[in-house]
Amino acid sequence: MCSLQKIICKDTAEGREENLTEKPRTHSFEEAITLTGVGRFHYQLLLICGLCFMAVMVEIMGVSLIMNQMKCDLQPTLDQQGILASAGFLGVVLSSHAMGFLADTWGRATTLKYALFLSSVCSIVSGFSVNIWMLIVLRFLTGFFISGGQACVFSLCGEFHGSGSRVRHVTLLSGFLCMAMIFAPAMAIGILPLRIESIVFGMRFSSWRVLLLANVSVSLLALVGISILPETPKYLLVQGRGEQSLEILRTIFAKNSGRDPSEYPVKEVALESGGASLSDVHGVLDAVRLVWHQTVPLFHRSRLWHTLNICTIQFLIYFLAQGIFMWFPTILDELGTRNGEDTLLCHVLQNFTVGSGSESESESVDEVASCAVDVDTSTYQVMIIIGACFVVIYLIFAYIIDYIGKKNLLMSWMLLTMICLVGLHYVEQFALVVIALTVVMAIGNCGGLVSTIAMEFYPTHINAMGMCFIMMVGRLGAVVGSNILGRLLFASCDPIFWALLALVVLLCSLGYFLPEKSSARQTKPSATAKAIVVATTSPIFAINSK
Numbered sequence: 369m370c371s372l373q374k375i376i377c378k379d380t381a382e383g384r385e386e387n388l389t390e391k392p393r394t395h396s397f398e399e400a401i402t403l404t405g406v407g408r409f410h411y412q413l414l415l416i417c418g419l420c421f422m423a424v425m426v427e428i429m430g431v432s433l434i435m436n437q438m439k440c441d442l443q444p445t446l447d448q449q450g451i452l453a454s455a456g457f458l459g460v461v462l463s464s465h466a467m468g469f470l471a472d473t474w475g476r477a478t479t480l481k482y483a484l485f486l487s488s489v490c491s492i493v494s495g496f497s498v499n500i501w502m503l504i505v506l507r508f509l510t511g512f513f514i515s516g517g518q519a520c521v522f523s524l525c526g527e528f529h530g531s532g533s534r535v536r537h538v539t540l541l542s543g544f545l546c547m548a549m550i551f552a553p554a555m556a557i558g559i560l561p562l563r564i565e566s567i568v569f570g571m572r573f574s575s576w577r578v579l580l581l582a583n584v585s586v587s588l589l590a591l592v593g594i595s596i597l598p599e600t601p602k603y604l605l606v607q608g609r610g611e612q613s614l615e616i617l618r619t620i621f622a623k624n625s626g627r628d629p630s631e632y633p634v635k636e637v638a639l640e641s642g643g644a645s646l647s648d649v650h651g652v653l654d655a656v657r658l659v660w661h662q663t664v665p666l667f668h669r670s671r672l673w674h675t676l677n678i679c680t681i682q683f684l685i686y687f688l689a690q691g692i693f694m695w696f697p698t699i700l701d702e703l704g705t706r707n708g709e710d711t712l713l714c715h716v717l718q719n720f721t722v723g724s725g726s727e728s729e730s731e732s733v734d735e736v737a738s739c740a741v742d743v744d745t746s747t748y749q750v751m752i753i754i755g756a757c758f759v760v761i762y763l764i765f766a767y768i769i770d771y772i773g774k775k776n777l778l779m780s781w782m783l784l785t786m787i788c789l790v791g792l793h794y795v796e797q798f799a800l801v802v803i804a805l806t807v808v809m810a811i812g813n814c815g816g817l818v819s820t821i822a823m824e825f826y827p828t829h830i831n832a833m834g835m836c837f838i839m840m841v842g843r844l845g846a847v848v849g850s851n852i853l854g855r856l857l858f859a860s861c862d863p864i865f866w867a868l869l870a871l872v873v874l875l876c877s878l879g880y881f882l883p884e885k886s887s888a889r890q891t892k893p894s895a896t897a898k899a900i901v902v903a904t905t906s907p908i909f910a911i912n913s914k
Contacts, residue, residue: 397602400617400634402530407624410528414537416593417525418544420480420517423587425548427491427514428456430583431507432694433556434576437743441574444500450851453694455504457847459511460518461840465663467516468836476524476832477599483516484591488584495580498571517590518839523832526823527600528620535774535820536766542816543762548586549755553748555582561743601637606828610639665830666837674883675834678822681878682815682842684871689812690846691853692805697747698854699805703798704746713792713801714861754806761813769817775884778817782876785811789869793862811872815842818882825883 395403432453438444444452470479487510494506525541526534559579566573601620604613614637618629625631666675702716769777788804795801819835826834856864 394636394638395634396638397605398530400637401528401601402532403632403634404617404620405624406533409620409623410533410537413525413528413597414540416590416597417521417541419586419590419593420484420521421541422544422548422551423484423590424514424518425545426552426583426586427487427510428460429548429552430580431456433552434579437560437574437576441572442497442500442503448500448504452500452504452507454847454851455508456511457843457850459508460515460843461847463512463515464836464840464843467520468833471516471520471523471832471836472830475599476520476527476603477594477597479516480520480524480594481591483513484587484594487514488587488591491584491587492581495577496571514587520832520836522819522823522835524600527602527828534824535769538820538823539762539766539769539816542813542819543759543766545816546755546758546762549758550752551586552583553751553755555579557745557748561745602828605637605639608639610637613637663833666826666834674825677878677881678818678838679841681818681875682838683845684875685811685815685818685845686842687845687849687853688868688871689809689815691849692809693812694850695854695857696805696809697751700747700750700802703801712796714865717858717861750802757806758810758813761810762816765813765817773884774817774821775879775882778814778879779876781811781814782872782879785872786869789865789872792865821882821884
């Protein structure tokens with residue numbers, strides 16, 4: 369009787385153990401990705417995604433660094449220089465929507481591979497341009513293809529993280545934008561002063577051509593890195609490819625922990641719905657319909673206000689930051705001509721004639737040939753210092769964002785920007801003017817915070833489309849700002865600075881209404897993950913308690 373009782377108890381306990389172990393087999397993606405931990409794979413991911421992000425800025429910014437030297441060989445007019453400066457941004461604006469569509473239907477990593485490859489080819493060929501219009505077209509195509517390296521990369525990086533580490537790593541990713549502001553001027557300092565008189569394909573291969581080719585190195589490194597990255601497991605889940613997603617999660621777990629992939633506690637991940645694929649496209653009408661179905665959800669009634677708010681903020685942020693940054697070297701040069709004398713910024717700007725550079729158009733080729741030799745690197749050195757300051761700012765952002773909150777950090781920086789805009793009306797010391805202008809330009813860093821908020825707001829099946837769309841609007845603001853803000857400052861400095869102050873006040877007000885997850889909701893996945901780990905050992909405690 370006693371032995372029979374023991375057998376019954378044993379069978380009951382084994383049945384209870386089997387039932388308990390079966391329950392935690394299906395996990396949500398947040399639980400599964402959190403259990404992979406954060407380690408070597410994610411640091412490698414951050415570096416690769418950072419190189420993609422950095423490549424965009426280097427390619428777009430690199431053109432502004434060769435303007436003076438390029439005049440020697442191509443002799444552009446002032447209008448053509450303005451078109452060239454905006455060509456890359458225009459390419460980014462026009463292709464962002466398409467890049468978002470491809471990333472959501474073709475895959476994040478696949479889209480980035482082809483985008484980086486094609487942009488690298490166009491950038492290399494641009495170094496051999498024989499006239500200004502060839503250079504403009506190729507720089508436009510470079511921007512057109514490389515736009516995926518900025519918007520798609522947010523989705524690529526974010527979808528490999530759980531809620532506990534996503535915000536910090538995406539914020540650190542934005543810091544690579546500032547590292548590009550160090551890399552590009554540093555390359556210019558090392559290459560532009562070189563005396564190069566080689567003849568290649570019948571053209572003088574000047575130092576500015578070498579600089580364009582050298583800048584492609586970042587894109588090529590990013591391309592190599594992307595080639596070794598898998599597709600994001602979250603994207604694969606949305607596409608209904610659960611087994612592939614689970615295999616990638618096991619690989620991430622093994623790289624981070626150093627343990628065997630079979631030890632990964634998750635055996636099944638719940639599939640997510642809503643994904644679209646290019647396999648559904650069988651004609652032009654199917655393609656248009658699919659693009660429409662990917663775009664409309666961004667403006668669904670529940671998302672309409674937030675989408676419009678995010679786009680407005682991005683447009684105004686990049687309008688202000690890029691509008692001043694494009695003319696920052698000119699402003700530094702004008703301040704430098706004062707030989708250290710204290711003077712108000714607006715007094716300097718209003719005495720400057722934007723069209724004064726047109727005198728160079730009447731110079732002969734022999735006279736302008738000397739511009740390739742005499743390169744003033746002091747402006748580049750200041751830009752490197754500013755880039756280093758921006759990197760420090762992003763590092764601070766990354767490590768205090770979890771404590772302060774994204775919206776609070778955003779509005780705090782905008783408050784500091786307001787103070788600097790007011791100070792620029794009264795400060796006369798050169799160093800203080802440069803610092804105040806740097807802080808105002810640094811409002812562009814807030815674009816990274818807004819992108820982080822947007823990345824968490826849009827669901828996976830439209831995430832890349834949403835990110836590309838808002839970055840497209842942001843870059844449109846950069847194009848508008850770089851073309852008109854500088855001229856407005858030179859024409860009516862005081863009223864424009866007061867108008868910019870009102871603009872930042874508006875930005876701060878709009879920032880208050882940005883969507884943001886509550887801290888409790890953000891910490892929930894990690895707590896759930898801990899509960900799952902405990903659940904795998906709970907049958908033992910249940911048996912012992914009997």
